[in-house]
Amino acid sequence: MTSLLDASPSVMDAMRGERGSRPPANTTAAAGLRATLEDAIYELLGPAVREVPLVVRASSLRHGEPASTSDSPVARVRGILVVQALRLMSVGFDVERAFDEALVAWRAEVGASELTQAVEHLSDDDAALLRSEVEAHCVTLKRSLGVVATHWLPRTSQRAHQRLAGGNVVLRDVVDLMVGTTASEVASVALLDVTTSRLEEGTERAMRYHALVQTLRTGVVPLRTSAFSTATGELWSSDVDDVLLTRATADVLEVLTSMVTS
C-alpha cells in the first residue's frame, strides 16, 4: 500500500498511476469471489430465508475501532458536505464558498431530513464551527485533489447493492469518487473514499470492501482503491489484486459472523 502525506503528486495522479504499468483487466475473479461468499454464508446462516437480511456497509468494517467523534450528527454532516464539495469539483464546478454551496447541493438532493433539520437547529456557535470545519476540510481537498480530467469518466457517490445467499445478506456501498472504465482491456477503474477522519486500520478494510463490492457489481476488478483524509491530507492507495480481494471477503465474513453471534 502506498501512503502519501499532503498528496504530492496530487490525489488524482496517485490514483491513476502510470498508464503503461496497468495490468490486463481481470474479468474472471468476480464469479469466484461470489461463490466463496455464497458458500461461506450458507455455512453460517443455513438454507432458511431470513425475514430481515443482514446488511453490510463500509462502516460495518470499522467495527474494531473505538467509538469516534465522527459518529456524531455534526460530524456526519461535515463528512456529507465535504463529499458534496467533491462531487461539485469532479464536474469542474469552481467551489469558492464550500459550506454554502455544499449545503445547497445537499438540501436539493435529500430534501428535508433528520440531519438537515439538525443543521437548521444548531446554535450559532455550533453552526459557525461546522462552517469553519467544512471550509477547512475543503481547502485541504481542493489543494490535494488535483485536476479531475473529464476523459477519466469521473462518477461520484456510486452506489452498489449486492444481494447474496438469496437475499439473506446485502452488501451496500457508496464510493465517493470513481474514475476509469470497466470497458477497457487493462484495469482502469480507481476508487476514492474521502473521509474527514484520520486514516486508521478500519479505513484499509473499507478500501478493500469498496474494491470487492465494485468487482461483484461490474464483474471487473478495479485497478486501485484509495482513501484520502481531509483531516490530515494523507492518502492511502492500494493496487487491487487477488490477495486484497481475498482479504476483503474474509473481512465481510468476519463482520457477518459477529452479526450472527452477537
Added chain:
Amino acid sequence: MSVLSHGRASRHILNRLVEEAPSGPATLTDDHRRSLSARFRAVSSEHHRRLDAWMVERAGAPSGPFRWSPSTARRAIGNAALRRRLSDPALSSVAAVDAELDEQLLRVLDGRARSGSLAVFLAQSAPATRGLIGAEAAAWATELAEAADGLHFSWSVAPSDAFYDVATARTTLRGRRDLLVVRDDERVVVRVRAGAPGKSAGPGLRADLTIDALADPAGVAAARMIGLWPEAGVVLSVDGTIEDLRAGARDLVRTAVVLQRHRLTAAA
C-alpha cells in the same frame, strides 16, 4: 409461456442478450387494443389515469408526489447528454451534460418551458444544485455508455419514453426505455433503473414491454426488453412473446383496479 431471464452484469452482457433474443416478436392487433381499452373502461376513474411499470411493481400502492431533484433529473439530462455524445464523440460526458443544461436554461429564457418542467426547475435552482445535477447526470451517461460499449449492433438513446393513450378510457400508459438496439429489422429495448430489482421487477419489465408495443404504430413488440440495474449488477429480460404482452397488459389493468380501490378508500 412467459420467461424471465436473470443474469449478472459482465462485460458484453448486453451484446449477448441482444444476440440471443428470439426472432419474430409478437404483434398487437386492433382487436388487442380494443380489448385492452374495454378492460380499462370497466375500471371507472374520475380523473385521467397515468400508469407505468413502477406503479405495477408497487402493486398500485400510492407513492408521494413527484418532485424534481438531482436524482430525478439525472436520467433525462444523462440520456440527452449521451445522445449528444453519439453525434459528437469528441464530447466528454461532463461537457455533454453542460451543453444539455445550457440548452434547458435557454428554453426558459426563450419562454419555451412550461411550469413544473425540468427546464424551469433547473432555472430556479442554485448554481451548486445545478452542479450536483451535472454530476449525477454525467455519472448516468457514463454508466449507460459503458453498458452499451460492447454492443456489436447499431444502438441509440431512446428519443423519449413510450406513451400510449388508451382510447376512450382516460388512461395514459408510460413505458420506460433508455437504449434502442437494432438487430436486423427488429428492436431490443434496454431500460436502466437505480437500486436493485425487487420481487416484482419481472411484472414491471413486462409492463414496459407491453407499453412499448402499444406505442409502436404497427403494434410490433420488441424482440426483447432488457432491464439493467447497474447498482446491483443485475440484468433481467423478457421476450416479446404474446404471453408476455398479455401478462403485461393484465398487470396494468390490475394496477388500475387497485389504484381505484385506494382512491375510493381514501374518499370514504
